[in-house]
Amino acid sequence: MIMNDTYILGIETSCDETSVSIVKNGVTEIATVVSSQMDTHAKFGGVVPEIASRMHVEVITMVLEECLNKASITMDDIDAIAVTYAPGLIGCLLVGVTFASTLSYIYNKPLVPVHHIIGHIYANNLKSRLKFPLISLVVSGGHTEIVYMDKDYSFKKIGGTLDDAVGEAYDKVARVINVPYPGGPTVDKLAHIGNNTYNLPTPLDDNSYNFSFSGIKSAVINLVHNETQRGNEINKEDLCCTFQNKVVDILTKKTIKALKEYKCNNLIVAGGVSANSGLRKRLTEICNDKNISLTYPEIRLCTDNAAMIASAGYYAYKLGIISDINLKARPSSSMY
Numbered sequence: 001m002i003m004n005d006t007y008i009l010g011i012e013t014s015c016d017e018t019s020v021s022i023v024k025n026g027v028t029e030i031a032t033v034v035s036s037q038m039d040t041h042a043k044f045g046g047v048v049p050e051i052a053s054r055m056h057v058e059v060i061t062m063v064l065e066e067c068l069n070k071a072s073i074t075m076d077d078i079d080a081i082a083v084t085y086a087p088g089l090i091g092c093l094l095v096g097v098t099f100a101s102t103l104s105y106i107y108n109k110p111l112v113p114v115h116h117i118i119g120h121i122y123a124n125n126l127k128s129r130l131k132f133p134l135i136s137l138v139v140s141g142g143h144t145e146i147v148y149m150d151k152d153y154s155f156k157k158i159g160g161t162l163d164d165a166v167g168e169a170y171d172k173v174a175r176v177i178n179v180p181y182p183g184g185p186t187v188d189k190l191a192h193i194g195n196n197t198y199n200l201p202t203p204l205d206d207n208s209y210n211f212s213f214s215g216i217k218s219a220v221i222n223l224v225h226n227e228t229q230r231g232n233e234i235n236k237e238d239l240c241c242t243f244q245n246k247v248v249d250i251l252t253k254k255t256i257k258a259l260k261e262y263k264c265n266n267l268i269v270a271g272g273v274s275a276n277s278g279l280r281k282r283l284t285e286i287c288n289d290k291n292i293s294l295t296y297p298e299i300r301l302c303t304d305n306a307a308m309i310a311s312a313g314y315y316a317y318k319l320g321i322i323s324d325i326n327l328k329a330r331p332s333s334s335m336y
């Protein structure tokens, strides 16, 4: 352990993963533990907030202990504690924030508040150090945005969804074709087997950087209902393929336009849907063609985890973004 190294302990509990991680100097992941509640919530077809917060309480101390053991370091070696304070399910955020504040008090370590979406963006920093200026395409279960960054921790929103997030649309499509929660990864798999045979609308096909996914989602729901009423069987693979193609078309077109207008040669993709293989494939082809450097996180760091919070927390800490122990959890809060 070198004296100048900075070790950040990250804590993430905003939805249905309890996670603790230790990251060195913002870029080197030392150890990460993720305890997922996915199997429990799958029975209900979505995250049940009350159950989620209770499960965080049950496991969080063990997740911390396991992470410290894995990293072979103690709390004394930690420089600061970074925690997701927003946005997310309030009961879930409260568990992480209370736990982090308590650790900060007991061990006398600075407490660093991190916005969950900033965390998703910094998951890319664990793959390779961010290069500026960059465009970040943020695609998660709750957010769909195009963000411009010219330096660390500086975020300018240049567009976003006017209604549903893209991950949310994936999960609703999955539900209507009876694919278990969370449907995104399964719709992605089915899409690869199918063909682009159905007709879906292209909403907001304009010059703006905004998106709208509720129209496509409703079109899929109507299509399934109409076919079912007529006694026709839906070809799930083809429907997933058509849906995925449409979503990827829309996301790619506006992202490439933003890169051009903002004169950026660096693109990063953030949030759960950055795991989508159709999106990765299309962006890879276009970025290769246009000589744009493209980064997306490792698959396991695309969805919620504390390593991304610890990475973002390092840059926040260096900028002096530190909270007292009365840090409040916020279910919705802007990162701009």
Ligand code: KG4
Residues within 6 Å of the ligand: 015, 120, 139, 140, 141, 142, 143, 166, 167, 168, 170, 171, 182, 183, 184, 185, 188, 271, 272, 273, 275, 276, 277, 302, 303, 304
């Ligand atoms: O970022 P995330 O873990 O949670 C939020 O911050 O919202 O994203 C979860 C979302 C879910 O909607 C899930 O279905 C979607 O990411 N997702 C995917 C894939 N993997 C996860 N969507 C499409 N294709 C995937 N491979």
Ligand code: ZN
Residues within 6 Å of the ligand: 116, 120, 140, 141, 271, 272, 303, 304
């Ligand atoms: Zn997330």
